[in-house]
Amino acid sequence: MSNEYLYIKVDKNSMAKNKVVYLEDIAKLYSTDTDKINILKKQVVLTIKDNKPIKCVFSILKIIEIIHSIYPDVQVINLGESDFIIQYQPKKERQILKYLKIVMVSLIIFFGSAFAIMTFNEDASVEEVFKKIYELIMGSEKEGGTILEISYSIGIPIGIIVFYNHFSKVKLSNDPTPLKVQMRVYEEELDKTLIANASREDKIIDVD
Incomplete structure (x- = not known):
């Protein structure tokens, strides 16, 4: 039995940049024989024919089979996933569409968050709570906005920034x-x- 070892590590999910996926695109290889490593890195793992997004699920045994087809005596030790995914995205979307999506999502989040805060304030009767607190502390009814509302309005965005x-x-x-x-x-x-x-x-x- 050969005493030569090859260590391989594959992540659970790899994004392919080209239609021809080589072993070096999805795996990290280590061996004392650097010549073998350089040859193995250029072995084709997957050839994508269609020009559309795909997700292929591989078994590490398939990678070991590819390695043994070239070096049958090397002992492969897997340090990564036993099953993994190779993804391919044909090309990036146009920048204008990307910015439109960002604007739309931002508007949805902004108005959705504002609506959620307003409904919470209404359900919890925050205005009445502030009114009672003001009367207890100051001894008189509040007129218009007070430091409580101002602090509350400033505290919400600060709290969001700190939390996120x-x-x-x-x-x-x-x-x-x-x-x-x-x-x-x-x-x-x-x-x-x-x-x-x-x-x-x-x-x-x-x-x-």
Whole structure:
């Protein structure tokens, strides 16, 4: 048995930039024999024919099969995923469409958030609460706006900025924002579901 080892690590989800996907595009390889590594990196894993977005689910066994077809004696040690996804996006959308989407989403979030805050204030009778607090502290009925309403109005955006840890390009700390955390959780669950569905439908690209 050969004592030569090849270590391979593949991420759960890889984005292909070209229609011809090489091993180096989706995997990290390590071996003491750098010549073999350079040859293996240029091995074709997938050739995409259609000019449309696709997601292919692969088994690591297929990659090991490709490696052994060239170097049958090398011992492959997998340090990454056992099943993984290769995605392909034909081309970027036009910038005008991208900016239109940003504007539309921003408007929806802005008006949706404003509506949610207004309905909360109405349901919780915030105005009446402020009125009672003012009367208890000042001993008289309030007339017009007070420091309570002003503080409340300023506190809401400050609280949002602190919670999301992000304002324009400025970050309050190096920690990921709650939105980024939830996006990563969503992506992980989506990848697991795609792999599970492909396995159930026998669509994983695997060894024969």
